[in-house]
Amino acid sequence: MVFVGAFAVNHYSKYRTTRDIDLAIAAPLNEQKLTRLGYTKWQGSKGSWLTSRGIKVDFYTRDVEAIPVPWILKNAVQLRLGEKEIKVICLEGLILAKHRAGRTADVADLRQLMIHRGGTVAWNLMAEIATDYEIAELQRISKAFAS
Amino acid sequence: MVETSLYICQHAYPCMTLRPELTIAQTIGEKPVYHINELRKITDSRATAYRILSKLREAGFAEQIKEGYFTIRSSLFQPFNLWSNLLPSLQALKQARFFGLSYNENDVRLARQTLKGIITLDYRAYELTKLQSPRLLFIYVDDVDQAARTLREHKFSEGTQGRVVIIPRIGVFRNEIQRVYLDCIAYGGRSLLDAIAIEIVHNESLDSHIRGIFKAEDVLKVREELGAQSGTRSD
Numbered sequence: 235m236v237f238v239g240a241f242a243v244n245h246y247s248k249y250r251t252t253r254d255i256d257l258a259i260a261a262p263l264n265e266q267k268l269t270r271l272g273y274t275k276w277q278g279s280k281g282s283w284l285t286s287r288g289i290k291v292d293f294y295t296r297d298v299e300a301i302p303v304p305w306i307l308k309n310a311v312q313l314r315l316g317e318k319e320i321k322v323i324c325l326e327g328l329i330l331a332k333h334r335a336g337r338t339a340d341v342a343d344l345r346q347l348m349i350h351r352g353g354t355v356a357w358n359l360m361a362e363i364a365t366d367y368e369i370a371e372l373q374r375i376s377k378a379f380a381s
Numbered sequence: 382m383v384e385t386s387l388y389i390c391q392h393a394y395p396c397m398t399l400r401p402e403l404t405i406a407q408t409i410g411e412k413p414v415y416h417i418n419e420l421r422k423i424t425d426s427r428a429t430a431y432r433i434l435s436k437l438r439e440a441g442f443a444e445q446i447k448e449g450y451f452t453i454r455s456s457l458f459q460p461f462n463l464w465s466n467l468l469p470s471l472q473a474l475k476q477a478r479f480f481g482l483s484y485n486e487n488d489v490r491l492a493r494q495t496l497k498g499i500i501t502l503d504y505r506a507y508e509l510t511k512l513q514s515p516r517l518l519f520i521y522v523d524d525v526d527q528a529a530r531t532l533r534e535h536k537f538s539e540g541t542q543g544r545v546v547i548i549p550r551i552g553v554f555r556n557e558i559q560r561v562y563l564d565c566i567a568y569g570g571r572s573l574l575d576a577i578a579i580e581i582v583h584n585e586s587l588d589s590h591i592r593g594i595f596k597a598e599d600v601l602k603v604r605e606e607l608g609a610q611s612g613t614r615s616d
Contacts, residue, residue: 250515252602338573338599339570345413375413
């Protein structure tokens with residue numbers, strides 16, 4: 235299980251986030267198990283779920299903005315959060331996902347990520363999932379924000 | 382429809398003319414950063430591109446980050462007739478000064494105890510909507526230099542990374558929620574989600590003639606977030 239949304243953005247660049255959680259998972263969604271764990275199905279647009287504390291969770295089992303979930307799981311970054319170990323999407327995957335999503339909040343997130351982490355992007359890793367055009371565009375953004 | 386120039390002249394900042402020709406910049410699309418060549422492609426000449434960029438910077442819509450590169454606030458993509466309402470916020474944001482001490486939430490607590498002013502954007506929007514975690518404390522003050530001195534007396538340093546942001550009190554503050562709403566639209570980016578949330582949660586407090594235009598997908602996202610907070614569930 236890998237965090238791919240706001241939680242991941244906040245790991246790479248402290249920024250504003252909404253409370254929702256986006257998770258990439260390997261196995262198909264087991265709705266019965268989620269219900270047993272206290273989750274409730276949410277009536278929103280994407281088949282989301284609500285935790286018992288009212289936090290919306292979106293599960294991704296195939297891809298995130300056309301980035302295959304197996305690639306996200308393979309390249310995830312492990313973090314320690316108190317006693318727990320969790321995984322977040324790698325910087326390259328997150329940047330590409332934000333670039334492809336292109337909504338106002340994603341553009342703002344991408345700008346923050348590039349300002350704070352643009353100089354540390356592994357372009358060879360990104361080349362596994364991005365087109366040449368996307369890499370050129372992202373390198374141009376990174377260059378613009380480089381000090 | 383023929384749109385006329387907006388002549389804006391308010392106390393505390395110079396008169397400014399925003400001409401409808403500037404709206405050509407709206408066709409550039411929303412991106413994290415732009416090169417002057419992109420503006421050149423949608424204008425008649427390089428000189429026109431630079432002139433438009435200069436006007437956008439003057440208004441507070443654009444900021445140059447290095448030679449040839451600039452950023453644009455998403456408020457530029459709002460309708461031209463709203464620009465005059467956004468201008469006081471943009472002008473105040475243009476003069477924003479950032480301060481930090483511990484560079485964490487303690488700075489925000491200390492600044493709130495120390496400074497007198499009107500809080501807007503992140504922290505006020507959070508109080509009004511609970512939509513997004515706040516990051517920067519934007520505070521309108523009557524005298525920016527005095528506020529800066531007060532913060533320095535409390536060991537704050539001025540820079541670009543601080544979480545306390547003092548901005549000059551420019552424009553109208555009669556309807557505080559309306560002003561926060563316009564500030565959020567003017568600031569753009571993630572604050573646009575705050576503006577949408579304010580419009581949903583505090584619709585009755587807003588002037589029905591002064592409204593932003595938002596993308597359907599952003600409105601949907603905010604509606605879902607607010608719905609989740611209130612615990613709406615399917616059967």
